[in-house]
Amino acid sequence: MDAKILLFAGTTEGRELAELLRGQGAKAYVSTATEYGKECVGEGGSITVCAGRMNEEEICWFIRKHDIALTVDATHPFARVATENIRRACKACGTAYIRCVRKRQSSAEDEDGVVYVASVKEAVDYLKETEGNIFISTGSKELKLYTEIADYRERCYARVLSTKEAVEESTALGFTGAHLMAMQGPFSTELNAAMLKYTDAAYFVTKESGKAGGYEEKKEAAGETGAVLVVVGRPKESGLSLEETKSYLIAYLEGLC
Secondary structure (H helix, E strand, C coil): CCCEEEEEECCHHHHHHHHHHHHHCCCEEEEECCHHHHHHHCCECCEEEEECCCCHHHHHHHHHHCCEEEEEEECCCCCHHHHHHHHHHHHHHCCEEEEECCCCCCCHHHCCCEEEECCHHHHHHHHCCCCCEEEECCCCCCHHHHHHCCCHHHHEEEEECCCHHHHHHHHHCCCCHHHEEECCCCCCHHHHHHHHHHCCEEEEEEECCCCCCCHHHHHHHHHHHCCEEEEECCCCCCCECHHHHHHHHHHHHHHHC
8 A cells, every 4th residue: 555645633533534544554644733633543553643733835745745645634614724725735736635524413493492603703793682691612713702792701601622722712812710611522411511500501602513523412401401502503515424435445445455
């Protein structure tokens, strides 16, 4: 197997694909955005794991340096910039590209107790007109938008990744003490419900993260506690499901033997 594969693994699906490549003995590089992501994938076997975000130019350099024949994009559904950088780099280098897409939930618009919005900004605009505490689980990157809500320091509670970068970004915005929780998910229904009760949350803001991101557990917790679930829908995109990506990779590797 001389052809090399580059896998961008920023999700549960990415970790599963990394394990498949390792199990197949494939010569592959796995790129994660953070050191924590690198730890989740784990070193060993035929794969090499690299941590750190790359822009389009850096991805091109990596592809050419390591003679990559196939790139697999399994980044987070909301990591639109990363996906665009990967796609453009592959096109520039003439490298094969496939996108692993997380299965979508059924339409949240048809569910009781759910407010469906197109963006975090839209969620914030909606929440500005409400009263009661808000439990935020949309990540630290767009947390600044919530500071537009009146009395956000008292009303808002943020759950972010347990990384130094995420915590520093959040505290700099004023999310401190009991209003900041640094944890790694996905979370069970029971833990979500306990946090909603602890913060006396009237609203629970989440992204449409799918089964792998614990969406059902969040929905159930909101239902149990009476919190309104505010769901930020993810961008529509085409690609292969996790199972289809696995089948593709197996067939691809068999063709190299």
